[in-house]
Amino acid sequence: MPRRHMHVTDAAEAPLRAALRELRGKLDIPDHFPPTAQAEADSAARAPRIPMACGNVATEHTLADATDIPLFTIDPPDSLDLDQAMFLSRRASGGFRVHYAIADVASFVTPGGALDAEAHQRAVTLYFPDERVPLHPHALGEGAASLLPDQDRPAVLWELDLDADGALTGTSVRRALVRSRAKLDYAGVQRIIDDRTAEEPLALLRDIGTLREEREVARGAISLNVPEQEIVEKDGCYTLEYRAPLPAYGWNAQISLLTGMAAADLMLASGTGILRTLPTAPDGSVARLRLTARALGVDWPHHTSYAALIRGLDPGRATHAAFLQECTALLRGAGYTVFDGAPPSAAEAQHAAVAAPYAHATAPLRRLVDRYTSELCLAASAGTDPPEWVHTALPALPQEMETGTRRANQVERACVDLVEAALMRDRVGEIFEALVVDIQEKNPAQGIVHLYEPAVIGRIESAPDGPALPLGHRIQVRLAEAEPGHDPVRFTPA
Known part of the structure; x- marks a missing residue:
């Protein structure tokens, strides 16, 4: 892998x-x-x-x-x-x-x-x-x-x-x-x-x-x-x-x-x-990856296979690089x-x-x-x-x-x-532009975001009774936690 x-x-x-x-x-x-x-x-x-x-x-x-x-x-x-x-x-x-x-x-x-x-x-x-x-x-x-x-x-x-x-x-x-x-x-x-x-x-x-x-x-x-x-x-x-x-x-x-x-x-x-x-990747995994592609603005025509798609991506582009990182999930x-x-x-x-x-x-x-x-x-x-x-x-x-x-x-x-x-520890409280690349099925108020700049992937959590995160959309997020050696970086909707 x-x-x-x-x-x-x-x-x-x-x-x-x-x-x-x-x-x-x-x-x-x-x-x-x-x-x-x-x-x-x-x-x-x-x-x-x-x-x-x-x-x-x-x-x-x-x-x-x-x-x-x-x-x-x-x-x-x-x-x-x-x-x-x-x-x-x-x-x-x-x-x-x-x-x-x-x-x-x-x-x-x-x-x-x-x-x-x-x-x-x-x-x-x-x-x-x-x-x-x-x-x-x-x-x-x-x-x-x-x-x-x-x-x-x-x-x-x-x-x-x-x-x-x-x-x-x-x-x-x-x-x-x-x-x-x-x-x-x-x-x-x-x-x-x-x-x-x-x-x-x-x-x-x-x-x-x-x-x-x-x-x-x-x-x-x-x-x-x-x-x-x-x-x-x-x-x-x-x-x-x-x-x-x-x-x-x-x-x-x-x-x-x-x-x-x-x-x-x-x-x-x-x-x-x-x-x-x-x-072979389990059923549904490719379909879920298509949602991630849409979230990152990666054009994936329905007639194009997964293998053909990734060969056409440019890892030098931030959104393509982020998608390639997500693609490793299919190789588990x-x-x-x-x-x-x-x-x-x-x-x-x-x-x-x-x-x-x-x-x-x-x-x-x-x-x-x-x-x-x-x-x-x-x-x-x-x-x-x-x-x-x-x-x-x-x-x-x-x-x-x-x-x-x-x-x-x-x-x-x-x-x-x-x-x-x-x-990121000195930037707690700052607001960043991010893409929602994944949400939890059981709790759509929690998910994963990929920042545009810098190249950071982190958890995002809304309030327990908050609205579902907009999978595939660009949102503003606030850095809520960044403590090295403890938990991964965590964001909240701004």
Whole structure:
């Protein structure tokens, strides 16, 4: 599910840092790794041990050498936990070849050890506006296991062949030693692709990404271009604005989606695996979203499908950005489906937003399940059984990931509430222009409003015997409450 990203600029960091530190304490978020887990990470960083095909552990590096492939990474400029590196090329027979290297976390984490136990406890990396709480210690996640440039690294190397229309025609995956040549960022990639100075391996990102986006449309898939909320300083005070993601972000995401779909196909064919699944949105949810679209002034013709509508939205426009945030409600209910011996039915294997079977496979430094997906796909590609430690861990993985994801969602909600309250606390009593984007069915005097400026979403409550809120209308609201660390911002009709 797309996240409600929030970024803190340097200017806003100092006044919010104490409140965010207090929030981490309140949510009981760990601020360090247990000494035994940290010691294992430090030791593994010095001497990784490559798992063999049978699931035992080799004491020497016996990897195939793929360091001749000039891979590159694309991430935010300050990221050091680099899960993926790619190299794109044209095939002599037509179409394209995608080399996609994924960090080989299993080479650094011993099954059943203290570090493994801690990873199962955390399940995911947690993101706060000012810092992140990692799944693995920095010695691994931002060091020895990360695909940093000009460093030889063990990796799970995917080779994906596409035809001229971007359809997947061949898949193989193996362990290999790789070396990234460059650490690129989205803005830089977008700039050199747009001005046509990018060399072909990078220029092909747009070609392949666009073809895959077209295939996504044909499948009826849903791809939300959710903007990032950013805290900025204006005239001596802080405010929230939306920042639209660049096209390069979407093209890069298509390579990850392609790999996740290939991973699902491999595991389904082998009879053992773990899929990321999402049921179809419940009845009435799309109809309710149409009311939100009307509230925000988003034109949604009745003959236009939901998937087609969101592709035409501009996340740089405030009303469209607000609607995209509301659209994430249709993507709730995602989970993990484990199978061992017999694959699930087509309906059970489907991810409604991807419109195909899909697996989390490309972010093992930040998400526990991806380490297991790599092992399952390596075994499926080689025609062997997965390691015993994978079989042993599979049944518990869905619950562990659900717990970790629930914690991540809790952190996300708390951070948004805290930051909005911190930025608005000195404006209690002020009047703002807002849109009523939702009302409670049982009590239409309560609902949700989205401010025009700043980009704040908050609760609104009329008097208990007050009139129903005008869903889909623009109204004036008064900020009634904004106390960081307590309740979310709350408004009343002005």
